[in-house]
Amino acid sequence: MAVSAAALRLFPSATRFVVLCGPGNNGGDGYVAAAALAESGASLAVFAPGDVGKLKGDAARARATYAGEVHAIETYEPRTGDVVIDALFGAGLVRDLPKAVQEAISRVDDRCLPVIAVDLPSGIDGRSGAVRGASFTATHTVTFMAAKPGHLLLPGRTHCGSLEVFDIGIPDRLVRSRAGDLRINTPAVWQQHARGLDPATHKFKRGHLVVFSGPQTSTGAARLSAMAGLNAGAGLVTLASPPEALAANAAHLTAVMLKEIGKAGDLAEWLKDRRLGAFVLGPGFGVGKKAREFALMLCGRALVLDADAVTAFMERRTELFDRIAAEGGQVVMTPHEGEFARLFPEIAADTALSKIEKALAAAKLSHAVILYKGSDTVVAAPSGRAVVNANAPPWLATAGSGDVLTGIIGAHLAQGMPAFEAAAAAVWRHGEAGMRAGRGTTAETLVENIAPLPE
């Protein structure tokens, strides 16, 4: 009923609704929608692959509600004015689409017809968002009870069009028990940890964030992180700079403080100051021994390892993972796809795993919270909790955008948020900042558009 209502609402001037019904319960939903559309008086045709007489159980009962004829899908010739209702495969898709279905999809694509998908665009794997052989690209998708990973993860998300989640009365507790520890990243996930910023509070209580600068010729990335950290609510931000980059950094900083930290010995001494609440290491830092030394010294603290600091451990990751496990700090790593593959090659190469499962496996292996970047960023904790982010506009993919994200995570850690919540809240605020900044944003305008944490 929801599907037929969406079809009539969105396409009131359709000359014909074409319902494509598959062999399982997704097809069953299609027959029920067809019956409702027929009752409304709409012009209608139904096509199915294979032998409709073989339908079983609920799907066979659903078929019986539709009195009209069902034609072989091979005979469907798309016409201008058709609106396709794709009820071929949904949650039960287990292998690549059959040839007859792939051909029907390409005929519909050739005509650029609008498609309403039932549950999922056929061809999209609901668990991973992968395309199995081919897939419809829908204008609108009607799913039931809850969005599934395939609606959010790429490439699935780009095939769904607008997503409508229709409540068919399954109790929330059952939906949650199936979803386990997986959720969409919304403020509800982390809001209880987002301490309201009391204007009367002492600046040290709002947290002191340290960002490590790279050498003289690559200082900008760390400054972006530092500025983002300050705008995201850290009370104090210090840029720790090697001596040769002090002048370059000093020329660009006002509210952010500057401290000379050259060698590991300087850092060891400085770390005695327990007011230093959180650390960001990686943006523009350089890949090498120094990155590894610094990272290993910080594993017991609240720490974001990004970019170069992740890559630096490509050949020696066990050293890092063991140290994180032993020191038990609040550690977040923020790899994009390339960095992820460098640090977790066997997980990255496992094509059976979804992005969520990959992030979870990496979190478990590394003992750190993994923020696996992309337009479908996943945050996963070693405990098995995970969120998929959904508020990022495409124009967030701009130079320096990741450094801004890292700074926001650092600000949250400095304010005492646990690593998982700090990372999830940061991705969300980063997405919101992108929306506020609008198309054509640069990393600098992104920093200016970081809004206060929602109360």
Ligand SMILES: NC(=O)C1=CN([C@@H]2O[C@H](COP(=O)(O)OP(=O)(O)OC[C@H]3O[C@@H](n4cnc5c(N)ncnc54)[C@H](OP(=O)(O)O)[C@@H]3O)[C@@H](O)[C@H]2O)[C@@H](O)CC1
């Ligand atoms: N569960 C619920 O509570 C609710 C479920 N609902 C609805 O049910 C849908 C799930 O139904 P489903 O489980 O029957 O799966 P579905 O997507 O119809 O496909 C299974 C059929 O396809 C076949 N098949 C699979 N892959 C194939 C391939 N590549 N090529 C060829 N065949 C392939 C597979 O055959 P087999 O693998 O057994 O050979 C089987 O016959 C869900 O998406 C939603 O629309 C809603 O009404 C709300 C409540």
Ligand SMILES: [K+]
């Ligand atoms: K479908």
